[in-house]
Amino acid sequence: xxxxxxxxxxxxxxxxxxxxxxxxxxxxxxxxxxxxxxxxxxxxxxxxxxxxxxxxxxxxxxxxxxxxxxxxxxxxxxxxxxxxxxxxxxxxxxxxxxxxxxxxxxxxxxxxxxxxxxxxxxxxxxxxxxxxxxxxxxxxxxxxxxxxxxxx
Amino acid sequence: xxxxxxxxxxxxxxxxxxxxxxxxxxxxxxxxxxxxxxxxxxxxxxxxxxxxxxxxxxxxxxxxxxxxxxxxxxxxxxxxxxxxxxxxxxxxxxxxxxxxxxxxxxxxxxxxxxxxxxxxxxxxxxxxxxxxxxxxxxxxxxxxxxxxxxxx
DNA sequence: GTTGAAATGCTGTGTAC
DNA sequence: GTACACAGCATTTCAAC
Numbered sequence: 118x119x120x121x122x123x124x125x126x127x128x129x130x131x132x133x134x135x136x137x138x139x140x141x142x143x144x145x146x147x148x149x150x151x152x153x154x155x156x157x158x159x160x161x162x163x164x165x166x167x168x169x170x171x172x173x174x175x176x177x178x179x180x181x182x183x184x185x186x187x188x189x190x191x192x193x194x195x196x197x198x199x200x201x202x203x204x205x206x207x208x209x210x211x212x213x214x215x216x217x218x219x220x221x222x223x224x225x226x227x228x229x230x231x232x233x234x235x236x237x238x239x240x241x242x243x244x245x246x247x248x249x250x251x252x253x254x255x256x257x258x259x260x261x262x263x264x265x266x267x268x269x
Numbered sequence: 270x271x272x273x274x275x276x277x278x279x280x281x282x283x284x285x286x287x288x289x290x291x292x293x294x295x296x297x298x299x300x301x302x303x304x305x306x307x308x309x310x311x312x313x314x315x316x317x318x319x320x321x322x323x324x325x326x327x328x329x330x331x332x333x334x335x336x337x338x339x340x341x342x343x344x345x346x347x348x349x350x351x352x353x354x355x356x357x358x359x360x361x362x363x364x365x366x367x368x369x370x371x372x373x374x375x376x377x378x379x380x381x382x383x384x385x386x387x388x389x390x391x392x393x394x395x396x397x398x399x400x401x402x403x404x405x406x407x408x409x410x411x412x413x414x415x416x417x418x419x420x421x
Numbered sequence: 422g423t424t425g426a427a428a429t430g431c432t433g434t435g436t437a438c
Numbered sequence: 439g440t441a442c443a444c445a446g447c448a449t450t451t452c453a454a455c
Contacts, residue, residue, distance in 0.1 A: 151423095154423080
């Protein structure tokens with residue numbers, strides 16, 4: 118992956134868009150003391166380069182009924198790891214899945230409606246997979262901070 | 270927190286906005302076979318209720334120079350936990366910080382430029398805090414899936 | 422990088438059904 | 439919930455600097 122040349126202005130644009138993805142070019146231009154056209158071109162370039170992956174919306178998962186957040190550390194037999202990961206990724210309950218260093222190679226974040234659904238996920242969907250040697254699970258109690266943007 | 274009555278249409282709107290936060294009311298209306306006004310009112314209500322927290326932009330952290338992603342499990346003395354969490358939350362390198370069940374109560378995701386910055390974070394900013402009894406760290410090797418939206 | 426102008430399209434609002 | 443209309447903006451694209 119090629120390193121992009123992101124300058125201070127780009128970072129300011131990204132910061133403003135993180136806070137308000139609907140902010141208009143004109144308002145960004147005013148904020149940064151540049152012209153609308155310059156802002157538009159920078160944003161387009163940031164999108165082309167893949168720095169901006171997409172415009173989106175931040176949803177409060179509690180309020181759409183996903184009351185239970187769980188994190189899993191999953192150890193796999195080395196030869197099964199990719200297959201296990203790819204299966205988990207297909208599961209819509211799995212919000213994220215990372216390969217990490219350390220004894221527990223796969224880290225996974227799961228969102229479900231309730232504990233019944235969590236129990237079903239663990240027993241029917243997770244433990245059913247071949248090649249898993251150990252699972253450690255944690256339930257989320259409190260969010261102190263949640264992906265509130267990068268340090269730009 | 271009051272449970273909202275989110276219906277199937279709301280979920281479809283949220284899904285579309287997750288994929289493209291800039292999608293116009295008109296296009297959403299066409300997609301769902303409703304009127305423009307109906308879509309606008311639903312989105313406004315979703316924002317008022319806090320279901321939609323904000324419109325934002327998804328940034329590829331690698332491409333803005335955050336090459337290293339690390340996860341920490343931090344055990345604290347019970348009386349220090351909230352203070353430790355609140356201090357960490359103030360740190361811009363900390364992307365998220367959760368209190369979990371299980372032996373490691375605080376889980377934390379940190380984004381930094383490189384290993385020098387990570388080392389500095391660990392030694393100067395994390396280990397310097399009072400009340401921490403154990404830290405386990407993991408470095409991200411590979412993203413199989415990354416918060417690609419809720420299962421709506 | 423800037424400004425200006427014109428065409429187009431979307432939003433916000435109100436009205437009526 | 440729908441349909442329509444109107445004003446106010448924002449975006450897009452052009453040209454010129």
